[in-house]
């Protein structure tokens with residue numbers, strides 16, 4: 167049994183298709199939200215996730231697409247892209263997004279877009295990670311939202327360790343520790359590595375790997391231009407920020 171955990175696809179179909187080339191048919195796909203927003207293929211990305219994911223939670227861009235929630239806090243570029251996204255999303259895909267919940271919990275792990283309970287909080291440092299661990303009893307928490315692949319470990323002695331996965335990597339879950347894993351972003355990485363990111367989780371081996379992989383960025387940039395989306399959204403993909 168292996169889980170493939172994807173997040174922050176943001177309408178980037180080429181990156182999502184490249185991820186699915188690495189994900190096997192036997193893997194169970196989990197999605198941490200922000201399927202839409204920024205990118206030129208929101209419908210195609212929603213449909214791929216609908217077809218493939220066994221659990222999906224809402225991201226802030228998904229909620230904004232459905233009912234404008236939080237749109238006033240978006241920066242001008244994000245807002246312009248969201249207004250475009252709202253014009254192209256099909257009613258059927260909007261209805262599907264509207265039916266998603268904010269969290270998915272099984273005994274072994276919790277899925278949320280940004281943080282437990284405060285769903286759209288950005289976990290960017292150890293104090294925020296400590297609050298997240300305190301807000302849930304889940305031994306393993308998967309998040310996205312910041313588009314930065316990294317992991318926090320709450321050790322049995324109460325200390326928190328932190329590690330970036332800018333170039334990917336694998337680690338083993340140790341008995342007595344709890345983990346908060348940011349799987350990074352499929353469609354718009356922001357940790358200064360333009361390669362897309364997602365995680366594999368193998369419960370039997372207590373092993374998590376963060377995978378960084380190339381996808382045809384130039385093709386997405388062409389589509390962003392064709393859709394008359396802000397040019398900044400094309401430029402940021404090559405620098406990963």
Ligand code: ZN
Nearest residue numbers: 174200225311
């Ligand atoms: Zn996002």
